[in-house]
Amino acid sequence: MFTKPIHIKLFFLAVLIAALLLPLFISDAYMFQVVIMSILFAIATCAMNLIIGFTGQASLAHGAFFGIGAYGVAILTKAGVSFWLALPAAAVMAVLIGLPVGLISLRTRGHYFAIVTLCFGVIMWIVAGNWIELTGGENGIFGIAPPGDILVPLIGRIDFSSQAAQYYLALAFLLLTLWALYRIVYSVFGLTFMAVRNNEALADAVGINTFTTKLISFEAANFIAALAGGLYAIVIGAVSPSAAGYGLTFNFLIYLILGGIATLSGSVIGAFAIPILMESLQFLQDYQLLIFGALLVVVIIYFPMGFVGGLRRLNQIIADRRRRKKSEAVHVSG
Amino acid sequence: MELFLQQVFNGIMFGSTYAIVALGLTLVMGILNIPNFAHGHLYMLGGYVTYFFFATLGLGFWLSLLASMIILGMVGVVMERVVFRPLTGQPPINDFIAAIGSLVFLEAFALAVWGPQGLRITNPYPETFQFLGITMTVQRVLVIVAAAALIVGLHFFMKKTVLGATIEAVAQNREGAMLTGINVNRVSAITFAISTATAALAASFLSPIFMLSPSMGAILGMKAFIIVILGGLGSIPGAILGGYILGLIEALGGGYVSAAYKNVFAFGALILILSIKPTGLFGKKEA
Numbered sequence: 001m002f003t004k005p006i007h008i009k010l011f012f013l014a015v016l017i018a019a020l021l022l023p024l025f026i027s028d029a030y031m032f033q034v035v036i037m038s039i040l041f042a043i044a045t046c047a048m049n050l051i052i053g054f055t056g057q058a059s060l061a062h063g064a065f066f067g068i069g070a071y072g073v074a075i076l077t078k079a080g081v082s083f084w085l086a087l088p089a090a091a092v093m094a095v096l097i098g099l100p101v102g103l104i105s106l107r108t109r110g111h112y113f114a115i116v117t118l119c120f121g122v123i124m125w126i127v128a129g130n131w132i133e134l135t136g137g138e139n140g141i142f143g144i145a146p147p148g149d150i151l152v153p154l155i156g157r158i159d160f161s162s163q164a165a166q167y168y169l170a171l172a173f174l175l176l177t178l179w180a181l182y183r184i185v186y187s188v189f190g191l192t193f194m195a196v197r198n199n200e201a202l203a204d205a206v207g208i209n210t211f212t213t214k215l216i217s218f219e220a221a222n223f224i225a226a227l228a229g230g231l232y233a234i235v236i237g238a239v240s241p242s243a244a245g246y247g248l249t250f251n252f253l254i255y256l257i258l259g260g261i262a263t264l265s266g267s268v269i270g271a272f273a274i275p276i277l278m279e280s281l282q283f284l285q286d287y288q289l290l291i292f293g294a295l296l297v298v299v300i301i302y303f304p305m306g307f308v309g310g311l312r313r314l315n316q317i318i319a320d321r322r323r324r325k326k327s328e329a330v331h332v333s334g
Numbered sequence: 335m336e337l338f339l340q341q342v343f344n345g346i347m348f349g350s351t352y353a354i355v356a357l358g359l360t361l362v363m364g365i366l367n368i369p370n371f372a373h374g375h376l377y378m379l380g381g382y383v384t385y386f387f388f389a390t391l392g393l394g395f396w397l398s399l400l401a402s403m404i405i406l407g408m409v410g411v412v413m414e415r416v417v418f419r420p421l422t423g424q425p426p427i428n429d430f431i432a433a434i435g436s437l438v439f440l441e442a443f444a445l446a447v448w449g450p451q452g453l454r455i456t457n458p459y460p461e462t463f464q465f466l467g468i469t470m471t472v473q474r475v476l477v478i479v480a481a482a483a484l485i486v487g488l489h490f491f492m493k494k495t496v497l498g499a500t501i502e503a504v505a506q507n508r509e510g511a512m513l514t515g516i517n518v519n520r521v522s523a524i525t526f527a528i529s530t531a532t533a534a535l536a537a538s539f540l541s542p543i544f545m546l547s548p549s550m551g552a553i554l555g556m557k558a559f560i561i562v563i564l565g566g567l568g569s570i571p572g573a574i575l576g577g578y579i580l581g582l583i584e585a586l587g588g589g590y591v592s593a594a595y596k597n598v599f600a601f602g603a604l605i606l607i608l609s610i611k612p613t614g615l616f617g618k619k620e621a
Contacts, residue, residue, distance in 0.1 A: 104609035115559050119556065120601070293435050293439030293440075296435030297432050300431045300432045301432065
């Protein structure tokens with residue numbers, strides 16, 4: 001039921017090989033940075049997809065949890081903790097902070113949930129800008145060191161100060177996220193997420209604990225978002241309140257909707273295509289958000305399933321036409 | 335005591351703005367069931383349009399205000415027609431996402447046209463006077479008076495005119511209103527126009543007092559949402575009362591506790607109240 005056709009599998013394999021070889025072809029350090037950032041945004045967008053796309057709860061606190069990850073890693077590494085400890089610690093922190101937030105906000109539904117989570121996002125953003133002793137206020141935290149070397153058996157010592165190494169680190173996390181989400185979404189447990197999304201009352205009636213389901217989805221999304229944020233802190237080397245702002249949430253939402261909501265590949269495509277498109281449309285710098293804002297409205301009205309959803313529909317239409325032709329041929333010969 | 339009174343005065347002034355903006359939002363949300371998240375950004379646009387007529391074209395303050403209200407009313411009609419009407423019957427989250435798209439668009443539009451730096455229009459009524467030991471400027475008193483006048487005017491419009499009754503009929507029962515021959519689409523457009531025009535009015539009155547900036551709509555829009563949810567969806571008295579209460583909480587909290595965390599009070603209050611009563615203070619029970 002869930003296996004994909006062979007040509008799609010081959011296509012994914014080709015993309016993976018291309019991604020692994022990519023550092024050989026990018027010479028421009030700035031563009032490389034854009035690609036690494038896209039990977040991190042893709043991780044965060046995938047996580048957003050879990051709660052919004054698959055569970056149907058519009059959590060707009062996503063940027064805040066990304067920020068908790070970023071600030072967590074920044075503060076802990078500045079205090080002398082190794083990055084490899086700080087990253088999981090920051091992600092666990094996001095889950096702990098997410099627990100009361102989820103317990104409160106998930107009692108509400110629909111628009112109310114979106115607004116409550118957005119309020120939480122704004123509070124986090126204000127705190128990041130004003131708790132100067134901890135977060136450095138509006139200036140943020142500078143000079144976050146790259147992760148320390150690690151010893152890997154057979155390969156040897158890996159040094160994470162180069163861009164290529166950070167790229168592979170980010171890519172590894174993206175693949176890990178995709179694998180984890182794939183396992184979740186195509187499991188019975190993932191089906192309960194979608195049951196809650198499609199009809200919460202019905203899901204409740206057939207014995208699904210909808211509240212716990214939503215809470216788990218929310219917390220899983222927060223955990224992954226914080227991981228992406230933690231990686232962001234070391235790739236950029238600095239964090240500022242904008243890394244926890246609701247503007248970031250809206251960006252993720254744009255990637256998610258334009259790429260294709262409730263599809264695993266859609267969030268990755270959206271998070272990759274849009275920032276790279278923005279960079280290549282430098283001459284439109286001032287009008288970028290003008291275009292993307294309008295695009296978001298157009299897509300949600302006419303293509304609510306986004307780019308990947310559009311592709312699927314196209315696929316469906318072609319398949320239908322083929323089937324119809326075949327059945328016509330049968331009728332003629334019969 | 336003087337500090338207290340001064341804060342109360344400021345609170346009422348802020349509250350007046352909140353009340354007007356929340357009033358517009360509650361009309362759209364309660365009657366059309368559209369969570370117009372871009373409402374704060376329409377307020378922002380209203381302020382800039384006033385700036386354009388007043389500072390760029392050199393029209394008088396009242397004329398600029400009127401022009402801004404008319405233009406924003408038209409923007410509201412266009413927005414209802416282009417953005418929200420095609421989404422009727424879709425999952426409610428799509429309305430929300432479309433509203434976020436609109437607000438991103440509006441903010442980028444203001445940024446592209448007027449730039450990121452704050453703008454201010456020269457105060458047409460800068461005179462100050464003393465009353466009960468506190469300093470007031472005429473402009474600030476004007477904000478309070480205008481808000482009160484608008485609220486009273488809107489009340490009579492809703493209760494005493496046929497059009498007002500029509501809007502209320504649609505709010506109560508959309509299908510029923512259609513059956514009696516009310517053009518629901520026309521009512522939607524009018525409601526949107528009233529909502530955006532009142533937002534423009536609030537922005538025009540405040541533009542001589544506070545800087546205009548493209549990002550000013552975001553926080554105000556969220557606060558308006560908070561007020562509407564706390565006051566009960568579609569409840570006009572709730573929006574007005576909620577607006578004044580929020581203004582007072584902020585002014586007193588900002589004056590006595592911490593000015594930097596002024597905005598946290600509003601958002602914190604919402605989270606607290608919704609955690610106790612998930613459908614809002616005066617919200618109806620979920621079906």
